Amino acid sequence: xxxxxxxxxxxxxxxxxxxxxxxGDHARDLSDRGRQDASRLGDxxxxxxxxxxxxxxxxxxxxxxxxxxxxxFVEPVPTLVISKRIYLxxxxxxxxxxxxxxxxxxxxxxxxxxxxxxxxxxxFARAGGDTVGLDxxxxxxxxxxxxxxxxWSDLKPLNTERFQMIRS
Numbered sequence: 801x802x803x804x805x806x807x808x809x810x811x812x813x814x815x816x817x818x819x820x821x822x823x824g825d826h827a828r829d830l831s832d833r834g835r836q837d838a839s840r841l842g843d844x845x846x847x848x849x850x851x852x853x854x855x856x857x858x859x860x861x862x863x864x865x866x867x868x869x870x871x872x873f874v875e876p877v878p879t880l881v882i883s884k885r886i887y888l889x890x891x892x893x894x895x896x897x898x899x900x901x902x903x904x905x906x907x908x909x910x911x912x913x914x915x916x917x918x919x920x921x922x923x924f925a926r927a928g929g930d931t932v933g934l935d936x937x938x939x940x941x942x943x944x945x946x947x948x949x950x951x952w953s954d955l956k957p958l959n960t961e962r963f964q965m966i967r968s
Contacts, residue, residue, distance in 0.1 A: 801906075801950075802947050802948065802949060803905070803906055803907060803908070803947070803948040803952065804850070804852075804906065804907035804908070804945065804946070804947060804948065805898070805907075805908055805910075805924075805945070805946045805947075805948050805955075805960065806850060806852055806907065806908065806909040806910070806943055806944075806945050806946075807909075807910050807912070807917055807920060807921045807943065807944040807945075807946075808841075808866070808909055808910065808911045808912075808917075808941075808942070808943045808944075809911075809912065809913065809914060809917050809918070809938050809939065809940055809941065809942050809943075810830075810834075810858070810860070810862045810863040810866040810911060810912070810913065810940065810941070811830050811831075811833075811834035811835065811837045811838040811841075811862070811865075811866045811869070811940055811941040811968075812830065812831045812833045812834035812837060812940040812941065813828040813829065813830055813831060813834060813862040813940075814828055814829055814830070814831045816828060825860070826859070826860050826861065826887065827860075827861050828860070828861060828862050829861050829862060829865060830862055830865045830866065830869075834862070834865075834866070834940065834941065835865075835869060837940065837941040837968040838865075838866045838869035838870055838941055838968070839869050840968035841870060841941055841943065841966070841967075841968035842869060842870045842871075842872065842873030842874070843873060844966060844968060845870065845873050845874060845943075846873040846874070846875075848966070850907075850943075850945065850966075851874060851875070851876075851878075851907060852874065852878045852907045852908055852909035853878050853879065853905045853906050853907050853908070854878055854879045854881065854901065854902075854905045854907070854908045854909070855867060855871075855878050855879070855880045855881070855908075855909045855911065856881050856883060856886060856897065856898075856908060856909070856910045856911070857880065857881065857882050857883070857886065857910075857911040858882075858883065858884075858886035858887045858889075858911060858912050858913060859882050859883060859884040859886070859887050860887050860913070863886070863887075863911045863912065863913070864882060866911055866941070867880070867911050878909070883897070885897055886910065886911075886912045886913075887912075887913065888913055888916065889912065889913075889916045890916045890919070891916045891917075891919035891920040891923060893916065894910065894912065894916055894917065894920050895920060895955065895956075897910075898910065898952060898955050899952055899953050899954075899955050900952075900953075901952035901953075902952070903951055903952060903953070905952065908952075914937065914938055917938060918934065918937055918938035921934055921938055921944040922934045922935075922938075923957050924944075924946050924957050924960045924963065925944070925946075925963045926957070927957030927958050927960060928946075928957075928960060928963050930963050933965030934965065939967065941967065941968045942965065942966070942967050943965070943966040943967070944963065944964075944965055944966075945963070945964040945965075945966060946960040946963055947960065948960055
């Protein structure tokens with residue numbers, strides 16, 4: 801069974817004024833541009849038929865609001881899991897989280913943060929030999945799509961193919 805993995809970096813957030821620490825960063829909201837980009841990406845998801853069965857979303861405000869703007873474009877609405885484990889997680893931690901996905905799930909969208917999200921996407925893309933669009937980073941509101949061969953519990957870079965980068 802081929803599964804689909806959608807790695808989405810949150811939309812553009814407002815800047816932090818001064819040293820806000822983790823609590824201030826976690827509470828950052830989307831900027832006007834971020835809200836517009838997320839809505840446009842929702843249109844792209846619908847037009848390309850990119851329908852997740854499960855949305856794994858960081859507990860940070862900017863990722864939750866990114867998802868809130870995408871959700872109306874996704875029918876039927878997938879199961880939503882908001883997790884602090886995704887907030888500023890390293891690539892390896894995100895991989896472990898994805899491996900916990902129930903096997904009956906066909907498509908997962910993970911909404912998270914750089915640098916971990918970018919590193920994970922780059923790791924998968926390199927295994928397939930195509931890193932176009934990821935070499936210089938993963939911009940806000942960018943989606944990396946991968947087809948996954950095999951079980952979620954066995955997820956590793958060599959089990960992915962057909963990488964595609966989508967921007968709003």
